[in-house]
């Protein structure tokens with residue numbers, strides 16, 4: 001089956017620092033992939049490179065069948081990839097409703113499954129905060145709004161980079177519940193999170209990075225039975 005994201009031999013640099021060293025990465029349609037690795041191993045850089053945010057790069061990147069090796073972030077978005085970056089990305093001076101409505105569009109194939117109603121049903125907390133401005137929300141609510149905005153674009157895939165970082169346990173549980181809902185809805189998902197157990201429980205496949213290279217890859221179920229492999233790279 002054609003992959004949504006198909007990348008091979010990806011290199012990336014920040015100035016003279018060579019960060020990614022020939023990474024191969026694939027995200028299938030409807031597949032959930034967990035991207036693991038200790039701090040600073042290149043997970044965010046890989047995501048940002050695949051989506052065209054890191055300009056100093058090399059290798060082949062194809063998204064939904066289009067060659068975006070030299071693509072720009074808006075082209076990745078247009079190809080159906082919604083990105084929820086670390087540290088969110090909402091409009092602080094717009095209300096919750098405005099933030100959601102302005103993100104709304106049809107998907108690449110004209111799909112409009114994620115309506116305002118459905119997003120609000122997914123995040124009951126946002127319904128209660130509809131008239132509040134972005135900056136008035138708690139960190140957890142801002143994260144939910146950020147994910148809600150991604151869903152409003154009716155994407156083919158959602159990329160979540162540390163979506164639960166720094167949030168209270170109850171909110172973290174709520175976000176994992178939503179990640180599960182997104183997965184069951186058939187959207188492809190790429191998840192980066194420090195909690196490898198939750199990543200493992202909510203992914204089809206795991207890939208592990210170390211120092212800018214892919215060092216381990218396998219079905220989540222299989223790797224769950226090989227804790228020594230994960231502990232070697234994650235230090236857990």
Ligand SMILES: Nc1ncnc2c1ncn2[C@@H]1O[C@H](COP(=O)(O)OP(=O)(O)OP(=O)(O)O)[C@@H](O)[C@H]1O
Pocket residue numbers: 014017019037038039040041042043044045046
């Ligand atoms: N804008 C930048 N300029 C220069 N170096 C950077 C920049 N962003 C990241 N780096 C470096 O690139 C390497 C990979 O960082 P990256 O953020 O991709 O790692 P990560 O696996 O996502 O880890 P974390 O969970 O800490 O974000 C690190 O050595 C980091 O210091």
